[in-house]
Amino acid sequence: MAEKRAGRARGWSWKRGRAVALVCLLAAVLLVRPGLVPNTPGRMGSLLETFLPWLGLVVPVLLLPALSRRSFLASAALLLPVAAWFASFGGHLSAGGQAPDGAFTVVQHNISDVNPDPAATARALASTDADLVALEELTAPALPAVEAAMAASHPHRATSGTVGLWSKHPLTGIRPVDIGPEGVGEDWDRGLRATARTPQGEVAVYVAHLPSVRITPAAGLTSGRRDESAALLGEAVAAEPLDRVILLGDLNGTSDDRGLEPVGSLMNPPGPGFAFSWPARFPVAGIDQVLTRSATVVRVRSLPATGSDHRPVAADIRL
Numbered sequence: 001m002a003e004k005r006a007g008r009a010r011g012w013s014w015k016r017g018r019a020v021a022l023v024c025l026l027a028a029v030l031l032v033r034p035g036l037v038p039n040t041p042g043r044m045g046s047l048l049e050t051f052l053p054w055l056g057l058v059v060p061v062l063l064l065p066a067l068s069r070r071s072f073l074a075s076a077a078l079l080l081p082v083a084a085w086f087a088s089f090g091g092h093l094s095a096g097g098q099a100p101d102g103a104f105t106v107v108q109h110n111i112s113d114v115n116p117d118p119a120a121t122a123r124a125l126a127s128t129d130a131d132l133v134a135l136e137e138l139t140a141p142a143l144p145a146v147e148a149a150m151a152a153s154h155p156h157r158a159t160s161g162t163v164g165l166w167s168k169h170p171l172t173g174i175r176p177v178d179i180g181p182e183g184v185g186e187d188w189d190r191g192l193r194a195t196a197r198t199p200q201g202e203v204a205v206y207v208a209h210l211p212s213v214r215i216t217p218a219a220g221l222t223s224g225r226r227d228e229s230a231a232l233l234g235e236a237v238a239a240e241p242l243d244r245v246i247l248l249g250d251l252n253g254t255s256d257d258r259g260l261e262p263v264g265s266l267m268n269p270p271g272p273g274f275a276f277s278w279p280a281r282f283p284v285a286g287i288d289q290v291l292t293r294s295a296t297v298v299r300v301r302s303l304p305a306t307g308s309d310h311r312p313v314a315a316d317i318r319l
Contacts, residue, residue, distance in 0.1 A: 017071025020062050027058040028080035031088050035258065042220020049256040050221075050285055053274065056085040094272045103298060103316035104198065106132040108288050110209070110250040110277075111142070112308035113162070118142035121306040122149035126166075128303065128314060129153070132196065133166040134248035136209035137308075161189025163207045165248075170197045171205075177236050179208055181228035191233065195242065200319040203295070204242040208233050208249035226252050227259040234262030237293070244319060245293040250310065254286050263291070271297025275313045280305040290315035 030037065034052055039045040048055075059081050066074035107130040111121050115137075125133050126149060133154060138146065139162065146164070147157065154166035160176040177191030190209040195202050210233070211225040230251070237245060247267065253260045255270045270291065276283035283302060288310055290297055296318045303312040 012070045012072055014072045016069045017066055017074030017077075020066050020069070020071065020074035021077035023058065023062060024074070024077035024080050027055055028084040031055055031081060031084035034256065039258065043223055043259070044220060046223055046253070046257050046259045047215065047221040049258060050254050050287075052254070052256050053085075053089050054284065056081060056089075059085075089274075092272050092274050102318070104132075104200065104295075104319050105130045105314060105316050106134070106246060106248060106290055107303070107312055107314045108134045108248040108250075108290055109306070109312035110136040110288060110308060110310040111138060111146075111306065112310065113137040113139050113142075115142065115307040117307045119145035119149050121308060122146040124304075124306055125312060126150050126153040128312075130314060131168050131198065132205060132246070132248070134205075134207040135164045135166075136162060136190070136207070136250045138162050138164045158192055158194045160192035161187075163190055163192055163209055163249075165192065165194055165205060165207050167194075167196055167205075169199075171195065172197065173204075177206065177208070177233070179210070179229045179232045179236070181211060181225040181232070183225075184211075190229075191236070193236070193240075196246075198319065201244070202242060203244045203246055203319065204240050206233070206237060206240075206245065206247045206249070208247065208251065210249065210252045213252050223253070223259050230260050231262040234266060237263065237266050240293075243294040246295065246317065247289070247291040247293075249289060250287060251289050252287050255289060255291075267291040267293050268296060271300045271315060273300040275300045275302045275315075277302055277311045277313050278309070280309050280311050283311055286313070288313045290317075292317060295319050 037045040150166045156167040156171045158165045158174040171194045173195040177193050179191040180188045210229045213223040275286050277288040297315050300315040
């Protein structure tokens, strides 16, 4: 009799694993509706959205306890976050292969103001044969080396403060864009706008570097200045008279982050591909972005690391 009871205890059951099933349900809901998490205190909602694709790791983590408990309930519940992850991010898996015919290629890169060899980084970016190359944290000492490395392949350029744009095509209408949040100095210059005269017609190109965010145990995600700067950038893009717009920048936030909604709501959804760009050694967040209006990003991807703490991001665009 004792052996029969032990056998039943070791068998699979629908009664065990309720805690695991509950966590699976919670993860599935957050993957589909991260906006349910409030942004106060500590902007926890934005923090979740920054690393949202990684929430899918709950599946392999919970698989072992589901199997060890021999729980039908927990094992079946694992399908919920799997389905939710594919519903939210499955489209990104379609990126890859060769660029489509006629694609307009752009590269976005924060080259780092402490890059030990900015010339080598610029040569690597020039070798991508991109139509446009946008740079952030472009310091005055690094500028001559970058210009020399890019001159042959990208003869047209525009710079403003610590951001720059190099182009194969003529650039006109170059001007700075004020995205400085309250309290920054007059020398804080991280935005520019130019018109690229491409074979497919004129395109407004914006290059932006939004303020950094910090994650601390006491305050959570400190993104107030970043969010304020994003609102100013959104105002500039909303007032842009040209229909076609390409925004290239280190936005210090992912496309899922609600703090960037003033910009993201004006642009098309990001293209397919997981272009994780930061940190360069082991990228976990796609904070370097390529966004478009009246154009379509058909593929986006991370490029090999340079001397920066970010990785470059390349995107193919159908104008």
